[in-house]
Amino acid sequence: MLISFLDVHPEVQQALDQGLPVVALESTIISHGMPYPQNVETALTVAQTIRDKGAIPATIAIIGGRLKIGLTPEEIEYFGKQGVAVTKTSRRDIPFIVASGLDGATTVASTMILAAMAGIRVFATGGIGGVHRGAETSFDISADLQELANTDVAVVCAGIKSILDLGLTREYLETQGVPVVGYQTDQLPAFYSRESDFEVDYRRDTPEQIAQALNAKWRMGLKGGVVIANPIPEAYSMPREAIDQAIAQALGEAEKQGIGGKQSTPFLLARVSELTGGDSLNANVQLVLNNARLGADIAIELAGM
Numbered sequence: 305m306l307i308s309f310l311d312v313h314p315e316v317q318q319a320l321d322q323g324l325p326v327v328a329l330e331s332t333i334i335s336h337g338m339p340y341p342q343n344v345e346t347a348l349t350v351a352q353t354i355r356d357k358g359a360i361p362a363t364i365a366i367i368g369g370r371l372k373i374g375l376t377p378e379e380i381e382y383f384g385k386q387g388v389a390v391t392k393t394s395r396r397d398i399p400f401i402v403a404s405g406l407d408g409a410t411t412v413a414s415t416m417i418l419a420a421m422a423g424i425r426v427f428a429t430g431g432i433g434g435v436h437r438g439a440e441t442s443f444d445i446s447a448d449l450q451e452l453a454n455t456d457v458a459v460v461c462a463g464i465k466s467i468l469d470l471g472l473t474r475e476y477l478e479t480q481g482v483p484v485v486g487y488q489t490d491q492l493p494a495f496y497s498r499e500s501d502f503e504v505d506y507r508r509d510t511p512e513q514i515a516q517a518l519n520a521k522w523r524m525g526l527k528g529g530v531v532i533a534n535p536i537p538e539a540y541s542m543p544r545e546a547i548d549q550a551i552a553q554a555l556g557e558a559e560k561q562g563i564g565g566k567q568s569t570p571f572l573l574a575r576v577s578e579l580t581g582g583d584s585l586n587a588n589v590q591l592v593l594n595n596a597r598l599g600a601d602i603a604i605e606l607a608g609m
């Protein structure tokens with residue numbers, strides 16, 4: 305039955321059938337995470353980066369109600385141009401987008417769901433959703449965290465973006481049994497910067513060591529995902545003060561304008577990017593590429609186990 309909702313790109317299907325490494329990629333980062341045309345350029349470069357490493361990229365989205373596993377360059381261009389006009393689609397939204405035959409940009413949560421349906425175990429992106437600052441009153445906790453608790457996909461990201469409450473996000477993940485792995489670091493990276501005041505649960509220094517833990521987890525039937533936090537390359541890391549100032553301003557504006565629910569994250573991402581100018585966009589592009597490389601290396605190791 306599942307099969308009838310999924311459109312797996314033939315190249316991706318062939319790779320999966322042969323046990324070759326595949327890396328899933330999300331589409332909300334294209335439509336809502338970056339401006340056009342950098343979003344499209346980045347998405348295409350990320351896919352190429354994964355190929356250069358020897359794995360197959362599978363960008364995931366919903367098009368005309370079909371669950372697409374592996375977008376063509378034309379489809380990526382379409383999502384990038386549409387931008388926020390495409391519906392941001394998390395777990396709760398999937399059946400409504402599908403039943404209405406609409407397009408949906410998949411978040412980390414829904415990309416994990418669709419990747420798992422297709423049999424893809426590794427997913428690379430920029431940042432995950434988390435527990436928002438002020439969540440003790442707003443209750444704003446991303447569905448990404450609940451998905452990580454339940455769906456067997458490893459998510460390679462650049463840590464937790466400091467529009468979120470890093471400490472509360474860590475606590476939530478711990479409660480849900482989701483491990484946070486630091487790639488070659490003991491500290492939880494904070495997206496634009498390499499360090500934060502928080503530690504990761506486990507430091508691992510090679511893709512092979514990460515794949516070994518993933519393999520052990522899933523072979524034992526311990527369901528759920530793993531956060532693999534990969535610090536932004538030193539050369540593109542930004543000073544914390546500049547970012548923190550922009551985030552404080554964006555949070556203030558969001559509160560004044562009464563922005564909440566699913567609008568919150570895209571609003572904050574766009575404002576922080578505007579306020580910090582081209583530097584933060586470039587950093588964002590570079591960290592996604594860095595995550596794609598690590599994601600491919602992990603997928604390659606996992607495929608060989």
Ligand code: PSU
Nearest residue numbers: 332333337411412431433446447566569
């Ligand atoms: N963080 C980023 N870039 C992004 C997102 C988060 O740095 O593009 C997107 C991802 O798709 C993530 C979603 O799954 O935002 C989280 O939204 P929410 O907080 O509404 O769950």
Ligand code: MN
Nearest residue numbers: 444445446565
């Ligand atoms: Mn939210």
